[in-house]
Amino acid sequence: MKKLIVSLAVSAILLLVFQSFVFKTAPAPDIPADVNEILKTSCYGCHTQESSSKKAKIALNFDKWDDYKDTKKISKLDAICEVISKDKMPPEKYLKDSPEKALSDDQKVAVCSWTDKEATKLMGGN
């Protein structure tokens, strides 16, 4: 009986560890599914580790999110809302070839309310 409990506990732990490896692809900040979908379509192409644009990766890399200091996270969250609100991102040149990656007004609101919520949380508010 004891053996069974121990082995169950051990496999549960292994499963948890395993999961955290397998599901690593979802980037680190607490991103709701709809926002994640928008970012995946319009932003991850340039702003994740696999991106070929070094400049974009230096400016913002979602795969490195966990390594960012909280102050940098706040700064980047606010920058994300700012650049999409001012139509600076995705870059105009890129949208010429893929106009479907432009964000609609609703999508901008969804992303900005997420960035605002996260930044407020990091600031210690609710």
Place this chain on the structure above:
Amino acid sequence: MRKAVKIAGLILAGAFFIAQFIQPDKNLQEQASEHDLVSTLEVPDQLANLLKNSCYDCHSNHTRYPWYSKISPLSWYLYKHIEEGKEALNFSEFGLLEKRKMISGLSGVCELIESGSMPLVSFTLIHRDARLDEDEQRIICEWSEAEAGKLLKSGPGS
């Protein structure tokens, strides 16, 4: 042919001469602002001097204008940078920002200095003394990260 070159030269010289009378507004608020970065945060003198020397020409309400910066069209080029620079971050009005914006600004200071984006290269090409060496970059970065961290720790209030 030689005549055409001469005339073209004269027109250019004339245009250059006239352009000197069309000058942008100057960014020259005299009194120090009570909302300036140095009155808002703890800024050691050495640091204040570094920032004033390398950043304040575009990021404050007071620009130092060396003689060549008064020559049109260079003066317009600088004017545009001052307008955009102040809009992005104005150290003279730093104290008026919400805390969250202060943190973003400070985080950006270190990031852009480290990546070599600031001060703008087009500026340091002629303003040689505004360049920051590695020690100076490190000093500014350590300070701005520490100040941002302090602001964050002090809680969500404005």
